[in-house]
Amino acid sequence: MFRKKVLLSTVVSMAFLGGTEFVSAQTNSDKPKEIKENLEEKFANVSPKLMSDNANPLLDFMFTADPTAVEYNGRMYVYATNDHQQYEKVGKDGKNSYEHIRTLVMMSSDDMVNWTYHGLINTAEVAPWTGVSWAPSITSRLEADGKTHFYLYYSNGGGASAMLTSTSPVGPWKDPLGKNIIDHSVPGVDVNNPFDPGVLIDDQGTGWLVFGAGKPKTIYMPDNARIVKLGADMMSLAGKISKIPAPYFNEASDLNFINGTWVYSYCTNWDERTEWPYTNIAKPTGCNISYMTSKTPLDPDSWKYRDNYFKNTGEVNVGPFTNNHTHFLKFKGKYYLAYHAMYLQDYFGTTGGFRNVGIEEMQVDEGNDVNIPMVTATFKGPSQLNPLNPFVLQQAETTGGTSGKVQFEAVGNVGNMVAKGKADKQCLMVRGADFSKKIPSKFEAKVKGKGKIDVYVNNLKGTPLVSLTCDEKEWTTISKKINQKKGKGVENIYFVFNGEGFLFDEWKFIY
Incomplete structure (x- = not known):
């Protein structure tokens, strides 16, 4: 459901995308407090893949x-x-x-x-x-x-x-x-x-x-x-x-x-x-x-x-x-x-x-007799076949790594899940998003409940690229403008969110 009016505070947002700085508008009166918490340290010991290049295991928030x-x-x-x-x-x-x-x-x-x-x-x-x-x-x-x-x-x-x-x-x-x-x-x-x-x-x-x-x-x-x-x-x-x-x-x-x-x-x-x-x-x-x-x-x-x-x-x-x-x-x-x-x-x-x-x-030799050489298990796993497109609608339950505390629940169509927030900060990461040809001007997410999403690109250092705050009883798509100068690269995206009963369904960047 779309709401005609969503009140959001203006947030100073700065992040690095492929080594290039993004800067959004700000006012002195609503300048955010300095982030003292080290998020990389906070999330470092909860998954073998969130803060690394590892692709295994496929899901890191549950046993399979x-x-x-x-x-x-x-x-x-x-x-x-x-x-x-x-x-x-x-x-x-x-x-x-x-x-x-x-x-x-x-x-x-x-x-x-x-x-x-x-x-x-x-x-x-x-x-x-x-x-x-x-x-x-x-x-x-x-x-x-x-x-x-x-x-x-x-x-x-x-x-x-x-x-x-x-x-x-x-x-x-x-x-x-x-x-x-x-x-x-x-x-x-x-x-x-x-x-x-x-x-x-x-x-x-x-x-x-x-x-x-x-x-x-x-x-x-x-x-x-x-x-x-x-x-x-x-x-x-x-x-x-x-x-x-x-x-x-x-x-x-x-x-x-x-x-x-x-x-x-x-x-x-x-x-x-x-x-x-x-x-x-x-x-x-x-x-x-x-x-x-x-x-x-x-x-x-x-x-x-x-x-x-x-x-x-x-x-x-x-x-x-x-x-x-x-x-x-x-x-x-x-x-x-x-x-x-x-x-x-x-x-x-x-x-x-x-x-x-x-x-x-x-490797499999498909010749007449079929031959299979030795395969070795790793944390590294396979390479990414194609970059993720951040400018099309992506599901919150699509992850390359998580904080290890994230929960998901079924909503809507069969096979659709949404991320379910708790009071403490949690993190979802997607790997290899392609910003090399397009520059984002907005970020939007479909959310419900009371909570906040801070979006980081490339790493979890500094202040977020953009932040969304939600206090809605029904599903609402909220967007936030990004006033950037320039930016290029294929980078990971980190979504840090929290809020009791907060639900996160889907997201995309807009250029």
Whole structure:
């Protein structure tokens, strides 16, 4: 809602954009008090990315794990287990036993460093017959009705796999079956734990599902990974369930199709590698991600063990040792591996085993045999694919880093979130905004409640570029003039805001 009259005090605003000074109008009578608080120091210890060039973890205000991803309309949509639901239940001194998790997390990006939080898929409401929900896997396909349909599979506890559908990547989601797609009642499901589903649609439009987990009959015996062809409806099985002889298999099945080759990835177990039949391939380390390839995936003898390509994050000192779960896909001409590590435990003051999704660029040789070199987990993460445009409407829930105390709540359309303020100062940052061709003359934001936003560009030093004050009971778009001389650069933007019950929905600069 727009108000005809919004009373704002005139604020002296000065900041540096790409090394160039911005100056706005002022009067001596309403000159602001000198800012004595060191905001960089205040926010330095709340996120591994807010005050650095780090792009991992993707979201730094909540715990997430077990990622999957799908591309749609130029954005990568990532879905994850909501470890934060467990954390909220047991607290920082509790353990992540996964028993309280009944939601999945949604987020997306078009540049791989700024991520838009789309909220949660509440499986307890959508499919109330299910139990805990973990480890989603998603794919999509343009169907006869002219709509792209999204098919999301997930672990219904340790004993089954369920699925949901939507015609939007952010929902609303529906439960089309009202039962598990995979559990022990299905003929051929003879694995200990038929969970951790991985879904794929190949170049012929055929769906495939991999799943399984559990202790094998012997340490090496690879007999708990399974693959099955899906029916045309993606909700039924279209044939016999077959084995994938994955050595030292543990869990986290995933499937890709590259140049006529099925690529199966999985997490190895922790057992000592006492048996190893391959003379030219090194034994995989504990709890890493290994892969196998096949041209005829329903033939167990056709699968070849290739190598391991992602070590446990504890091996490379990105957090402590944890379990391992990955998904890789091609996006804008590059391959990316999504995974989880315990990035945020120190910042949240816990050692309970709470995880966060990160992402890395990876190399994949798409030749006839498909080859995947080693990928290493980092805090640095991928580079920004394209700069953020600050002159088009941007969502407050799109962030490259936060203060760690910011909360979000759903408002309006499905998948839309707004930042929710507290009494203390909080910070949202977006990375790599492009001011190189246009000079901002105004800043505007859609806000509600009582609070204030101070906008800094490049860093949090000095006085803000512009400040907005709000005291509105309804959603209001407030704008503030910036009288600048000149400015160029690609810079980070920091939004420092506070106010009890203050809501921040969207923003943009105007030139």
